[in-house]
Amino acid sequence: MTLGSRPSAVCRLVGSMTALACVSLAPPAHSADAPPWLEPYRAPAQQLIAAARADDFAWRRLAELTDTFGPRLSGSPALEAALAWAATEMKKDGLENVRLEPVMVPRWVRGRESAEIVQPFPSPLVMLGLGGSVGTGPQGLEAEVLVVGSFDDLETRAAEAKGRIVFFNVPFTGYGPTVRYRSDGASRAARHGAVAALIRSVGPMGLRTPHTGAMNYAEDAPKIPAAALSAEDANRLQRIHDRGQRLVVRLQMEARHEADAPSANLIGEIRGREKPDEIVLLGCHSDSWDPGTGALDDAGGCIATWDVLRLVKKLGLQPRRTLRVVLFTNEENGLRGGLAYRDAHAGEDHVLAIESDGGVFPPTGFGFSGPDLARATVETIATLLAPLGADKIGPRGGGADIGPIVRAKQVPALSPDGDAGRYFLMHHTPADTVERVEPDEVSRHVAALAVMAYVVADLPGRLVP
Amino acid sequence: MTLGSRPSAVCRLVGSMTALACVSLAPPAHSADAPPWLEPYRAPAQQLIAAARADDFAWRRLAELTDTFGPRLSGSPALEAALAWAATEMKKDGLENVRLEPVMVPRWVRGRESAEIVQPFPSPLVMLGLGGSVGTGPQGLEAEVLVVGSFDDLETRAAEAKGRIVFFNVPFTGYGPTVRYRSDGASRAARHGAVAALIRSVGPMGLRTPHTGAMNYAEDAPKIPAAALSAEDANRLQRIHDRGQRLVVRLQMEARHEADAPSANLIGEIRGREKPDEIVLLGCHSDSWDPGTGALDDAGGCIATWDVLRLVKKLGLQPRRTLRVVLFTNEENGLRGGLAYRDAHAGEDHVLAIESDGGVFPPTGFGFSGPDLARATVETIATLLAPLGADKIGPRGGGADIGPIVRAKQVPALSPDGDAGRYFLMHHTPADTVERVEPDEVSRHVAALAVMAYVVADLPGRLVP
Numbered sequence: 001m002t003l004g005s006r007p008s009a010v011c012r013l014v015g016s017m018t019a020l021a022c023v024s025l026a027p028p029a030h031s032a033d034a035p036p037w038l039e040p041y042r043a044p045a046q047q048l049i050a051a052a053r054a055d056d057f058a059w060r061r062l063a064e065l066t067d068t069f070g071p072r073l074s075g076s077p078a079l080e081a082a083l084a085w086a087a088t089e090m091k092k093d094g095l096e097n098v099r100l101e102p103v104m105v106p107r108w109v110r111g112r113e114s115a116e117i118v119q120p121f122p123s124p125l126v127m128l129g130l131g132g133s134v135g136t137g138p139q140g141l142e143a144e145v146l147v148v149g150s151f152d153d154l155e156t157r158a159a160e161a162k163g164r165i166v167f168f169n170v171p172f173t174g175y176g177p178t179v180r181y182r183s184d185g186a187s188r189a190a191r192h193g194a195v196a197a198l199i200r201s202v203g204p205m206g207l208r209t210p211h212t213g214a215m216n217y218a219e220d221a222p223k224i225p226a227a228a229l230s231a232e233d234a235n236r237l238q239r240i241h242d243r244g245q246r247l248v249v250r251l252q253m254e255a256r257h258e259a260d261a262p263s264a265n266l267i268g269e270i271r272g273r274e275k276p277d278e279i280v281l282l283g284c285h286s287d288s289w290d291p292g293t294g295a296l297d298d299a300g301g302c303i304a305t306w307d308v309l310r311l312v313k314k315l316g317l318q319p320r321r322t323l324r325v326v327l328f329t330n331e332e333n334g335l336r337g338g339l340a341y342r343d344a345h346a347g348e349d350h351v352l353a354i355e356s357d358g359g360v361f362p363p364t365g366f367g368f369s370g371p372d373l374a375r376a377t378v379e380t381i382a383t384l385l386a387p388l389g390a391d392k393i394g395p396r397g398g399g400a401d402i403g404p405i406v407r408a409k410q411v412p413a414l415s416p417d418g419d420a421g422r423y424f425l426m427h428h429t430p431a432d433t434v435e436r437v438e439p440d441e442v443s444r445h446v447a448a449l450a451v452m453a454y455v456v457a458d459l460p461g462r463l464v465p
Numbered sequence: 466m467t468l469g470s471r472p473s474a475v476c477r478l479v480g481s482m483t484a485l486a487c488v489s490l491a492p493p494a495h496s497a498d499a500p501p502w503l504e505p506y507r508a509p510a511q512q513l514i515a516a517a518r519a520d521d522f523a524w525r526r527l528a529e530l531t532d533t534f535g536p537r538l539s540g541s542p543a544l545e546a547a548l549a550w551a552a553t554e555m556k557k558d559g560l561e562n563v564r565l566e567p568v569m570v571p572r573w574v575r576g577r578e579s580a581e582i583v584q585p586f587p588s589p590l591v592m593l594g595l596g597g598s599v600g601t602g603p604q605g606l607e608a609e610v611l612v613v614g615s616f617d618d619l620e621t622r623a624a625e626a627k628g629r630i631v632f633f634n635v636p637f638t639g640y641g642p643t644v645r646y647r648s649d650g651a652s653r654a655a656r657h658g659a660v661a662a663l664i665r666s667v668g669p670m671g672l673r674t675p676h677t678g679a680m681n682y683a684e685d686a687p688k689i690p691a692a693a694l695s696a697e698d699a700n701r702l703q704r705i706h707d708r709g710q711r712l713v714v715r716l717q718m719e720a721r722h723e724a725d726a727p728s729a730n731l732i733g734e735i736r737g738r739e740k741p742d743e744i745v746l747l748g749c750h751s752d753s754w755d756p757g758t759g760a761l762d763d764a765g766g767c768i769a770t771w772d773v774l775r776l777v778k779k780l781g782l783q784p785r786r787t788l789r790v791v792l793f794t795n796e797e798n799g800l801r802g803g804l805a806y807r808d809a810h811a812g813e814d815h816v817l818a819i820e821s822d823g824g825v826f827p828p829t830g831f832g833f834s835g836p837d838l839a840r841a842t843v844e845t846i847a848t849l850l851a852p853l854g855a856d857k858i859g860p861r862g863g864g865a866d867i868g869p870i871v872r873a874k875q876v877p878a879l880s881p882d883g884d885a886g887r888y889f890l891m892h893h894t895p896a897d898t899v900e901r902v903e904p905d906e907v908s909r910h911v912a913a914l915a916v917m918a919y920v921v922a923d924l925p926g927r928l929v930p
Contacts, residue, residue: 063704064704067701067705068586068703068705068710069586069588070586070587071588077587078586078587078588117535119534121534121535121543121546122535122542122543123534123535123536123543124535205900206672206895207672207890207891207894207896208674208757208894208898209672209673232896232900235760235900236532236898239528239532240533243529244532292673293588293701299686426672429672429673430591430672431697433673433701435670435696435697435700
């Protein structure tokens, strides 16, 4: 299809497949104050956006990955099989230097697990053990529950914790303020003699939906089992407690660590035509938690960043610098992939690092961390994303996986805005599946990433001189 | 508080606790064409509505019941403990003739269960065995999956079913058109040699939320295990199938029937002051499925119908006829309570039967089945519910539990309208908990039931002369 015969807009079904979303294919109006260097990028940006939105390829690939391999916890055969599949597919896409760089990763195994109320009357609870937790032993454990609302509350009632299951019932007000109960709750409780820790799931109420996630043991505290309850079960324990009834819970978890297992960071590139040693890095993580199929966290980010290179290749848009996609391993419970990448690649010249790990929603823009001059350039490039509504550049770009190389080498970092409400509803739950995102949303996410990555990789000068 | 000092409206927080809902306490304007017999009921109707909405007693009692005893499957100790508790509480409320009428009920036990994809790659599925299903034996079973979209589709492909797991992937278009795959799917598949049946859950997509429910075996087909998958897992199997990949699933279910167990219908009354032998029956069912705590299906209906009698008693409004609440047992998988009630009470004079088993949402009115003259009376009474927005009388009232007595004795039947969208999202799932309904909603449900039941019980003449 030539440009002359191209339709003026692309419309497709979104959401519940009953609403049409249309995006103009006309190039954005030339702003009076746009710098001359931007002009040559209007056409390729338009091409990239149109190509990303021409079909649902990225969504279908995301579905194929998550359908075929399912959850991909570090150390699992599923993760390694998914990586082997992705490497083969990358080569088919024409990416260069496709390689699996070995990384040893922790292998935590959930095993069977359950929790139930024993008093006031036996009844099952919906729970997920926290990643990294020890198990209860085959006999399980049973104890009266101490309900607390905060770490301060626990300290006030420390004398009551001995021999109890401490339950942190902290309402979800955002990930930052509540995730520390998941990370640190067990050791905080164990220091006061608790035999196990329960938390209210770190997320908004779903449909009896528990959220897992990593926890850590402090060195100065006994290791006690830790699990998350659904918000409804958390409410239930709170109400039983508030009625003055004695509350006894039984917990059984087979959770254990096995020996570290081999995994890998998967890397693919489009080598730069002029400055191949200058790298624009696009990152995501290949591992997921085990209850869902990790479509949003973070298979979607991997498919999207990888799709940037696929589209650039398909359109024959070889940029001046190298575009490199890295599917990092073991973000969820170890960050071994990000650390190994830093150690192996710190000697290379990274111009920019982008991470997509907040769900493949249509971004309203990007967060950016880096020098002001680079921010101004990124803001100018973002004007090309106005047709997608993705032209806002906010503070704080980055991501867990790119974090080590970004910090080690002061690499500017960019990350697409997410939709925190939708993201944390499914985050680390069984509900993280490809149904959580529509094909058109993934395409718009890819389009925004593609324009940003391609233009930075092709700029006449470095993003940070 | 005297009427003179009463505020003109009651407002309280609803929904996410951020919105105010206000209902006028002023008596409805007297309609020019309202019959004279209605006038004496304006004041008690107003009293009942105000009393129901004065506090969150009904919601708190619903929470206490479902929190304390949890799921109440027929034959379980939890159901019997809940009934004993309810009988004691009813007596405390001042209800008369509180009694447990013994009923033997089936006892189906789920046991442990799981399903997983074996090919194209091992991965767990989210499932719930169907109530009444046989188990798989301790070794489980593993077979290639035949995906069909309807019973007709199965018949067309009958030759492929032998030795397979037949998966009925029928989109939820409403309970009526899809529940037959849950009821009959296993025997339909077994007739063609299938080794197990899977269905797409009968309900809209939740958050990887499976729906259980009763299934039945036909006498002419082998009994094969049957389970429901979450909508997301159903989609996943369909997509794998559509990609042309060989799909093998492994199913393990300990499900079994044990010997029938003793249970009971719980009955409480307010005896009529003039015609105590004429009965207005309010019904609900005490049993629930086992994954959730059965707050909407149907503890809510029980708390609401029971609360009608509590409020009538509390306000000293003894009607001419007897108000009787029956918490029927075993609605979900046997209907033994409804059948036993019919057998024991068919000789009594039932003026009207009301059932609440569609969720304790604020009704927009009632469905009614009965003679036209009675319908006109019910429509007139419903004008008293205009302040609640519950004044519409539609076709088809009734309920599973009251069904046997209604059919045996041609009793007029009434049932509050529900909210099918919200109801079927949580229906027979782990998410059926008290969080699904707000205190103010339960109060409005109670208020509508109370006015309707009280006025019919107190009418000068019978509803059906």
